[in-house]
Amino acid sequence: MRPIGIDDIELATAHHVVDLSTLAEATGTDPNKFRLGLGQDQFSFPAPDEDAVTMGAAAAAPIIERCGTEGIRTLLFATESGIDQSKAAGISVHKLLGLPSQVRVTEFKEACFAGTAALQAAIGIVSRNPGERVLVIASDVARYELDSPGEPTQGAGAVAMLVSADPRLIEIEQVSGLFAADVDDFWRPNDSTTAIVDGGLSVTAYLDALSGAWDDLQEQGGPALAEIDRILYHQPFTKMAKKAQLHLGQHAGEELSCDLPEIGADGVARVGSQDAASADRQGAAGEAPGTPRDTGLATSTLYNRRLGNTYTASVFAALAALLDHDDDLEGRRIGFFSYGSGSASEFFTGRVLPGYASRSRRDDVAEALDARVPLSVEAYRALHSTVLGSADDVETPRVTSAPFRFAGVKGRARVYERS
Numbered sequence: 290m291r292p293i294g295i296d297d298i299e300l301a302t303a304h305h306v307v308d309l310s311t312l313a314e315a316t317g318t319d320p321n322k323f324r325l326g327l328g329q330d331q332f333s334f335p336a337p338d339e340d341a342v343t344m345g346a347a348a349a350a351p352i353i354e355r356c357g358t359e360g361i362r363t364l365l366f367a368t369e370s371g372i373d374q375s376k377a378a379g380i381s382v383h384k385l386l387g388l389p390s391q392v393r394v395t396e397f398k399e400a401c402f403a404g405t406a407a408l409q410a411a412i413g414i415v416s417r418n419p420g421e422r423v424l425v426i427a428s429d430v431a432r433y434e435l436d437s438p439g440e441p442t443q444g445a446g447a448v449a450m451l452v453s454a455d456p457r458l459i460e461i462e463q464v465s466g467l468f469a470a471d472v473d474d475f476w477r478p479n480d481s482t483t484a485i486v487d488g489g490l491s492v493t494a495y496l497d498a499l500s501g502a503w504d505d506l507q508e509q510g511g512p513a514l515a516e517i518d519r520i521l522y523h524q525p526f527t528k529m530a531k532k533a534q535l536h537l538g539q540h541a542g543e544e545l546s547c548d549l550p551e552i553g554a555d556g557v558a559r560v561g562s563q564d565a566a567s568a569d570r571q572g573a574a575g576e577a578p579g580t581p582r583d584t585g586l587a588t589s590t591l592y593n594r595r596l597g598n599t600y601t602a603s604v605f606a607a608l609a610a611l612l613d614h615d616d617d618l619e620g621r622r623i624g625f626f627s628y629g630s631g632s633a634s635e636f637f638t639g640r641v642l643p644g645y646a647s648r649s650r651r652d653d654v655a656e657a658l659d660a661r662v663p664l665s666v667e668a669y670r671a672l673h674s675t676v677l678g679s680a681d682d683v684e685t686p687r688v689t690s691a692p693f694r695f696a697g698v699k700g701r702a703r704v705y706e707r708s
């Protein structure tokens with residue numbers, strides 16, 4: 290059977306950034322609570338003319354430029370920041386990207402898990418029609434109430450992936466561990482622009498789901514923990530990945546390194562003694578006996594600690610960070626734990642393919658993160674409080690420097706355009 294998996298991947302984020310040190314100062318919070326306690330440095334925040342559609346299109350556009358549209362007959366858009374109750378956000382992306390008409394377009398939803406659901410559906414489609422390719426886009430704006438515990442864990446970003454047979458980056462393996470449970474840890478009612486979250490419950494529900502999905506992976510004949518070289522987790526805040534790593538190690542009976550990046554005096558996150566630009570060679574040279582095994586946890590958090598929570602995109606932003614910073618991945622098996630509140634989750638694995646390193650997007654991602662325009666806390670909170678309804682026609686101010694923008698509402702429909 291031909292391998293199927295991720296052939297190309299690209300990350301995009303929003304126009305603005307809020308530095309958590311400024312939020313800490315404004316709210317009289319010790320900045321170390323955010324930096325060390327939550328493992329977050331910043332969060333991306335959308336301009337008024339950005340949303341999940343514009344970020345998703347921005348992530349997918351370079352993939353289309355590199356790989357063309359041939360064979361792309363499905364576009365799956367995963368989000369919990371839906372722009373309409375009926376129309377899939379992917380339809381607007383389909384238009385912005387100029388994709389052919391012969392494309393199956395739909396939207397996936399189950400909190401932060403939906404990106405994984407879309408990826409697995411894409412693999413199913415390609416296994417039936419190996420000549421086809423599927424564009425998977427996971428894009429979200431994570432928004433919590435001002436002054437709530439979730440506020441510093443907001444974020445915005447999108448990951449686009451091209452799924453195909455004979456992929457160039459990662460072959461996704463067949464066996465998955467699954468876990469679903471009805472739990473009210475986090476949700477967003479139809480009439481609310483912010484999520485409702487029981488933070489403590491979301492942490493325990495996540496960890497319960499991790500052991501549940503792990504046990505199912507083992508029952509289904511999946512690899513033992515020792516056979517998985519790197520592990521990526523959904524990261525609503527990167528400290529959650531550390532909690533998950535500790536939990537999995539204890540549950541599966543192996544001591545895994547739970548170190549997150551070190552924060553230098555300059556505020557920059559570094560992995561080991563190196564900075565993010567030359568991070569991680571964990572596992573390559575073999576660790577001293579008795580040293581907890583390093584599975585790339587710190588490296589996998591490098592983007593998310595600057596993006597904030599990107600919901601459906603989060604575990605794939607962790608993948609992007611790993612692919613961009615770890616030069617010893619060839620042939621190695623990566624474990625992915627995807628969790629969506631409510632809840633649905635999956636533990637699956639993939640093998641990194643030769644030549645992946647030549648496709649590193651590290652410099653472009655660093656440039657995009659650095660190029661974000663900082664917002665004062667006052668300005669960010671004013672934007673946060675601006676809720677655009679659909680009752681009246683409105684034109685949004687031209688702010689974003691992204692390739693696509695949300696132009697406004699006309700006749701109660703949202704209008705998108707190239708910038």
Ligand code: COA
Nearest residue numbers: 319321322325326327438439442475486488489491525630
């Ligand atoms: N220096 C270093 N660490 C500090 C600190 C300081 N000055 N002050 C607090 N901390 C640590 C705490 O010890 C705690 O660490 P722990 O989790 O290892 O115990 C951590 O910072 C958080 O502190 P806490 O008081 O528990 O924070 P909180 O009440 O503000 O809420 C969350 C934390 C995660 C519950 C909250 O941010 C939240 O609800 N986030 C959203 C969660 C979410 O999105 N879930 C859905 C998807 S899974």
